[in-house]
Amino acid sequence: MTTKKSTREPNRKARLAGVVAIVMLAAGCSKPIDDRAIEVPKQAAPAVKKEANATASVQAKASPESEWLAADLAYRCVGAACAFEMLGARNKEEADWLRANGYPSSEQLKHFKGLSDDQLRREADAGDLAAMVSFGQRMAAAGDTKTGTQYVHDAIRNGSIYGYYGMSSIFQNTPGLEDMIDSAAYLRVAYILGDTKASVEMHRRYPDLGRIDQVNIDERAMSLYRTMAKSGQPNPRP
Template identity: 50%
Template structure:
């Protein structure tokens, strides 16, 4: 049977969770302050508007049109900005049945836009980021690219700078990246001193709760043969993370 939690990881996990919890409280407090300031100046946002992060030099992660105004199938419409059309096309998968399990692949433009808006890199973008030096990738991450933040965080974790890496990934999730939950799962699956099946599996479960149906397949791929007790522990931990880490964010189903 797979072990539920590596007991040697307890102290390290507790310390990291405390750090992340403190950052979560700061995010909530900052949000509250912004709301008060906006209300006091009489400013408002029209319903349906949203702020998303930009990925300089490659694609834009924001569209000037609301999702309901976009086509749901076929090639991107002519009235969609050229930059977004290019970004959407980069996610489309043309490998047949393989696309069904491809986390970064989309079967149609609607799914591609979902990936773009939720911080997933395209396959080509992932290759580009992985080929960058640490300094280059850090600049991309610090400029606000959600995908770069996650990938840079993963690189830091793999190089032993675990705390700093998890902070980058955490910040990406707080800005809207569902892809960041895959990275958190990987960190708790592969990092010495953090290894925990429950913690790793729970982050994938949160990605599923937030709308990514492929996260469930990924959980089974990473941890085949989970025992019923282990699955129950993962579900309990995921419920807690959804309330705290994800702050009960409204799910947006992957098309």
């Protein structure tokens, strides 16, 4: 059985050759045209499309880290542990919230620990809310509870929700001031003001709280909320 050869390609070449010949004659060129030298252009559009798709794919997979500001990255945490890390942020919005409410990053805490008392006091006196809380805790631990609580109270009055963590630590760890109800109540106020992780921290510090303890903590927290927090509106943590 004989297979017929397609005449479409030769015919197309012939037409192209004729057009080229006419153009060359009009230009004054008399050299004969070899239609074998005429190549039918191949379509390249799909390759261009593939390249465009690849570029779009790379852009779509850009690292989320590129959206974070340098100041926010100090708070960034990843993984399931973020749900329990009071100083960790799962996204840029949470990092902004932490910074706005006086929470230090873990790097800042390391920095504070490396400072002398005078150096840390200077940073606190300059208005750094996190430094005020850290200095207050240090003074209370050294026995100067009046100065210590004053610095932490000042941080709270200037908008630091983290200051309630500081007061909780003072009433948990300072000899002569240990008071589980007060310590837990300060964390409860932080929760009321919008820090959902404060509840996690309270149960981490006091895992064996009974029902009566919970009632007493709530009553004390509401008293602190009215006096220290001035019944402020909650600012929910993202």
